[in-house]
Amino acid sequence: MSALLAFGRFEVGRLIRSWKFLTITVGFPVIFYMLFLGDHSAGKVIDGATPWRVYLMVTMCSFGALVSSLTAGGSRLSIERGSGWARQLRVTPLPSWSYVATKVTASMLVVLPVVMLVEIVGIGFGGVRLGVGTWFELTALLWVTALPFAVLGTFVGFMVHAETAFPVVTGLMFVLGYFGGLFNPVDHMPYALQVTARILPSYHQASLGLAVIDGHGLGALHWLVLAAYAAALGLVIVWKHRVEEARGLA
Amino acid sequence: MIRFEGVTHCYGDHKALDDLDLEVDRGETLALLGPNGAGKSTTISILLGLVTPRLGSVEVLGASPRQAVAQGRVGAMLQTGSSSGLPPGVRVEKALQLVRRLYRQPAPFDLIVERAGIGDLLQRRTQHLSGGQAQRVRFAIAIAGDPELIFFDEPTAAMDVDSRRSFWRMIRQFGREGRTTVFATHHLQEADEIADRVIVVNHGRVVANGPGTTIKAAVCTRRLRFVVENPDERVLDALEGVTDVEVRGKGVVLDSLDADATVKALVKSQVAFRDLELTSAGLEEAFIALTERRPAPTGELGV
Numbered sequence: 001m002s003a004l005l006a007f008g009r010f011e012v013g014r015l016i017r018s019w020k021f022l023t024i025t026v027g028f029p030v031i032f033y034m035l036f037l038g039d040h041s042a043g044k045v046i047d048g049a050t051p052w053r054v055y056l057m058v059t060m061c062s063f064g065a066l067v068s069s070l071t072a073g074g075s076r077l078s079i080e081r082g083s084g085w086a087r088q089l090r091v092t093p094l095p096s097w098s099y100v101a102t103k104v105t106a107s108m109l110v111v112l113p114v115v116m117l118v119e120i121v122g123i124g125f126g127g128v129r130l131g132v133g134t135w136f137e138l139t140a141l142l143w144v145t146a147l148p149f150a151v152l153g154t155f156v157g158f159m160v161h162a163e164t165a166f167p168v169v170t171g172l173m174f175v176l177g178y179f180g181g182l183f184n185p186v187d188h189m190p191y192a193l194q195v196t197a198r199i200l201p202s203y204h205q206a207s208l209g210l211a212v213i214d215g216h217g218l219g220a221l222h223w224l225v226l227a228a229y230a231a232a233l234g235l236v237i238v239w240k241h242r243v244e245e246a247r248g249l250a
Numbered sequence: 251m252i253r254f255e256g257v258t259h260c261y262g263d264h265k266a267l268d269d270l271d272l273e274v275d276r277g278e279t280l281a282l283l284g285p286n287g288a289g290k291s292t293t294i295s296i297l298l299g300l301v302t303p304r305l306g307s308v309e310v311l312g313a314s315p316r317q318a319v320a321q322g323r324v325g326a327m328l329q330t331g332s333s334s335g336l337p338p339g340v341r342v343e344k345a346l347q348l349v350r351r352l353y354r355q356p357a358p359f360d361l362i363v364e365r366a367g368i369g370d371l372l373q374r375r376t377q378h379l380s381g382g383q384a385q386r387v388r389f390a391i392a393i394a395g396d397p398e399l400i401f402f403d404e405p406t407a408a409m410d411v412d413s414r415r416s417f418w419r420m421i422r423q424f425g426r427e428g429r430t431t432v433f434a435t436h437h438l439q440e441a442d443e444i445a446d447r448v449i450v451v452n453h454g455r456v457v458a459n460g461p462g463t464t465i466k467a468a469v470c471t472r473r474l475r476f477v478v479e480n481p482d483e484r485v486l487d488a489l490e491g492v493t494d495v496e497v498r499g500k501g502v503v504l505d506s507l508d509a510d511a512t513v514k515a516l517v518k519s520q521v522a523f524r525d526l527e528l529t530s531a532g533l534e535e536a537f538i539a540l541t542e543r544r545p546a547p548t549g550e551l552g553v
Contacts, residue, residue, distance in 0.1 A: 006351035014340055076338075084330035085337045088391065091298050091319055091326040092352040246302065247261075 003094050004102070011106035015072055024071050025110070029064035029118050033057065036183065037126055049214040054130075057122030058209040059182040061142045064114040066176055066202055069149035070156065072107040075165035077157025096245065100154065100237055107150035108143075115142045130213070138212045145205045148229040152201075155233040158240050176202040201229045251276045251399070251430055252297065257306030258454075259292055266292040267303065268454035274432060279425045281445035282434040283465075289454040290434035291329055294401050297432070298326055311399060318399070322353040325397030327388050329404050334384040336376035342387050343372040346394060353395035365420060366390035367413075381408035389417070400424065402433035406440060418444045472509035472530055474516075476502055476523040489515040 015021055036056055044052040080086065090096055116139060122128040130138070152172070160168050177183060179193060180202025186194055197203040204222040211218050252274035259267040267289045274280050282290045295301040296308055299315035310318040318324050328335065337345055346363075350356035363369050366389045371379065379387065385408050392400060402421075406414045421444045424431050435441050441448045442462035450458040450465060458465050471493070481497045491508030502523075506512040509528060516523060 003352045006348060010344065010348045013344070014337070018339055079338055083333045083338060084328065084335035087300070087328060087330075088326075088335050088388070089352075090300060091324065091328070092349060092395065093320050093322040093354075094352050095320070245300075 003092075004098055007089075007094055007098065007102050008105060011102050012109050015106060015110050021068075021071055021076075025064065025068035025114055026117060028067050029060040029114065030121050032063065032183070033060040033118060033121055034125060050210060053122065053126035054128050054213055055185065055210065057118060057126055057128050058138070058142070058213060059206045060122075061115045061118045061138075062180075062202055062206040062209060063177050063182045064118050065111045065142060065146035065205070066149045066182075067173055068110050068114045069107045069146060069153040070169045070172055071153070072110060073103060073150070073153025073155070073157040074169040075157070075162060077103060077154060078160055078162040078165040081157065082162045090245075096241075100158075100241055103154045103157070104147075104150045104234075107153055108146065111146040111150065112139075112143050115139060115146075134212060138209060141212055141218075142205070142209050145208055145223075145226055148201045148205070148226050148233070151230045151233045151237070155237055158237050176200055179203075180206065182206055201226055251278070251311065252432070253307070253309040254293070254297065255307050257293075257296060257303045257308060259296065259301065259303040259305075266454050267296075269306075270451070270454060270456060272449055272456065272459075274430060276430055277425060277428045279421060279431045279444060279446045280433075281441035281448045281462075282432065282451055283436065283438065283441045283448050284434075284451035284457075285436055288451045290451055291403055292454075293451070294326070294328075294403050294432065294434055298324065298401060322355070322395050323398045324401070325392040325395050325399070326401040327385075327392035327403065327405055328401075329407075330388070334376055334379060335388050336379070336384060336391075338377050340376055341372070342368060342374055342376060342379075345376060345387070346372075346390055349391045349394040355396060356394055357396035362390050362394055365393060367416065382410060382413055385409060386413065389420075397429070399430045400432070402431070404434055404436070406435070406437070414440075472506050472512075472528055474502075474504040474506060474509065474512060475525075475527040475529075477525045478502055478521055478523050482521075485519060485521065489519065491515075 033056055037053055086099060089099060119128075119135070119139065156165055156168055156172070179196050180186075180200040181189070181197050182202055186197045186203060189197070204225045208218055208222045208226075210216075211222075252272070254270065254272045257267050257270045258265070270289065270293065272280075272293070282293060284290050292301065296303050297310055297315055299319050308315055311321075311323055313321070315324075336342075346368075347359070350359065350362075363372065366386050368383075368386050368390050371383055371387060374383075376384070376387070385405070389402075389405065392402070406417055409417060418440070421431055421433070425446070433445075442465075445462060447460065448458075448462050448465050449456055477500050479500060481500065481502050483495055483497050486492065486497075486502060486504060487495045489504070489506075489512050491506040491512040492504050493507055494503075494505035496503040504512060513526075513528075
């Protein structure tokens with residue numbers, strides 16, 4: 001148990017001590033929030049209920065969760081796996097399953113402060129006001145539903161070669177961010193894109209967050225899609241890990 | 251300590267280990283000697299539980315390799331090719347502290363640092379280390395858990411002469427402390443210098459097994475030099491035991507696996523030689539003689 005804790009602390013410490021990681025994960029959602037808020041549109045109401053500044057805060061929390069997860073895993077993990085360090089850990093008493101589990105957990109742990117930071121910027125810069133209960137609910141929900149992103153970041157680190165991981169991560173950020181409706185409400189998009197959004201986890205995560213705001217109740221379908229993504233990607237990682245173990249590579 | 255019986259393992263069509271047996275006693279320092287692709291790394295990977303062999307039984311410290319590793323009784327320095335084998339973006343000190351915390355009874359931090367000679371590297375980030383420096387850090391990581399049994403896979407590959415010598419001293423020290431060491435190398439000198447026993451492996455089989463000196467005797471390639479007025483290469487090549495003939499003018503050099511027989515045959519052949527000189531071929535030659543031949547039954551080399 002103490003070995004697991006030590007490894008977890010080590011992984012989280014590495015993430016938060018990395019300037020590159022902090023700049024990207026904190027900078028992107030915060031800057032985009034400020035950029036897209038715009039003076040004239042701050043009070044604009046989306047779909048008759050949610051003001052744009054609140055909508056954008058929720059989607060930028062999603063985007064922050066997405067970016068930090070992909071950056072925490074992604075090319076960092078891919079490079080590390082290529083370095084032989086993962087293999088070295090396998091000849092220590094650290095249980096072999098804990099490598100993947102700790103990567104995902106560490107991603108999840110850094111998502112929470114990112115979400116909270118975007119919320120603070122929403123309050124301070126966007127003038128968002130919500131009830132205390134709603135804040136708690138929103139934060140908890142956005143955090144828990146970031147799991148598919150954390151798994152996705154780890155997935156990229158496992159499946160993609162170090163040299164190609166960076167463009168893949170950038171592409172995923174764009175596709176999941178833009179087509180998932182994090183920068184622009186999905187309902188304002190052409191029909192084809194509205195359909196596309198519905199197969200992306202980012203759309204479903206943000207939708208759950210927005211449902212908290214306008215009190216629409218949390219749709220089971222959103223949960224289902226997110227759970228399916230987490231499970232499917234997780235299974236592929238475990239499979240890949242097993243294959244590499246059997247070959248003595250990992 | 252280690253029992254490794256009838257182990258066979260393949261990567262695809264390639265047979266990496268072919269019915270290999272080996273045994274290591276407590277406190278022994280064993281060298282696995284052989285050329286690249288001989289099966290040394292596969293053997294070590296299996297002993298560490300990284301690879302599960304197709305056939306054969308393996309026991310490490312009275313348990314399965316994975317159990318022995320999980321109990322924290324084993325340390326290892328693996329081959330990492332061109333990469334460092336260390337976590338990128340981390341200070342050496344952090345990485346070493348982490349590995350210590352993974353073991354229940356690690357070696358004292360200062361002792362590890364001193365033994366690996368990495369005092370000046372602790373604050374460096376791992377990606378800024380040279381090959382030799384990274385190797386010293388990986389050595390520190392290998393001994394961090396105060397292991398009873400340590401594996402080194404080509405430990406000195408990137409080291410300069412000085413680091414190599416201090417590494418050898420360290421290994422001898424481990425032996426005196428009662429630790430068991432298994433290391434893979436393709437340097438005969440290294441094997442001969444530090445190991446209590448050398449196992450020569452080639453094509454996934456044990457070719458020879460014994461103390462360094464026995465290994466040398468087993469393959470005693472001797473070199474005969476003499477002078478003949480009109481050397482006939484065909485006659486010389488046909489002499490018993492001769493593996494190689496070199497004629498330069500009147501000077502002749504013969505390599506022989508059985509010097510006694512070759513000299514007798516030379517006398518019988520009535521070749522009018524003079525100035526006969528007999529030397530033991532260097533270790534490297536002995537090694538090449540051993541490993542360049544196709545897999546041979548162990549007995550042939552007088553194990």
